[in-house]
Amino acid sequence: MFSEENPRRLAQIALIALLIVGCVAVLLPMVGAILFAFVLWICTWTLYSEKLLPRIGGRKSLGAALMTMLLVLLILVPMIFLVASLANSADFLVEEIRPRIEQGLPAEPPAFLSSLPIFGSEIVSSWHRFAANKAELAGLLKQLIEPARNLALATGAIAANGLLQLALVLFVIFFLYRDGETIAHALYVGARKLGGELGEEMIERARGTVIGVMLGLVGTAVAQATVAMVGFLIAGVPGAVLLGFATFFLSMVPIGPPLIWGGAAAWLYGQDQNGWAVFMVLYGLLVISSIDNFLKPVLMARGAGISILLIALGVIGGILVFGFIGIFLGPVLLALGHMLLGRWTREEKSA
8 A cells, every 4th residue: 555655755756857857958958068168177177276276375266267267368269260260261262253253264274183083084174164154154153152151151150159159168167166176076975975986986087088088189289280380381371370270279170170271282272382282282191180190099098098999989979979079978988888897897807
């Protein structure tokens, strides 16, 4: 028979379940920004707690404000300049295309097009056809205007959304810095109650993996941006510093840096600097892009303390499942699974 406490217990469970569902529903649209704020907080907590706070007399609100302003200078302001630069580049591209609509193409294509394998002859024949028929060329270019406009609008929307997400990240991280000791204590107490020594070990492994992944990302981005900036300066590409910043941010995207140095090579070729254009392509392939292929997995694996294979699988799978924040979540999940598997096999052997 049911006691009088059972309906009350069921009502309490139902209320708690509804409360949890409500909290998840409220936070779900912001979960990516919140998780990224936690990632930044974990990676910069030592700098905040051991370097900054002692110098300002332990005033946590002031320290949190200073750290947040530092992150604004390092992340948000360069992103704003980068978005503005992309908008200016789009205007420049439109100005370059407009004369082609009005005047048409030159009678002969660039010589390198005919030497391209497989598609070279088709590109040259299409060039001749469009060069001989300005109306057909104008119609083709006008057809491309609407997709290009939609792409520009979509890119602008993504950039604006990214800026809003970064603003939310900076808002959340202020409170993480200010109340960091309380939050960290709560996390360790919760992990200890749920899993004992294993729970604490999982917290430490997750922290180490997040720091290792961030070290790999930022270290690789700084290295790529530096060598890219040097290459742009050597080749005489204008805006080398701005392009270096763009390389830094886009290095987190697999095809990001080639878009920058490839665009620089195309600009050099358009200025009839064929030798420097070839140099830029070779420099980009052999120097800039090779850093991403070799340095990033080494830094990530060394910082996280797990194998390069797990890091690579975690990053790729994490991006496919969770998006950008999956760069951190994927390796953390695989690292925790690897730790649990190793612990289980050790217990099996000792049994």
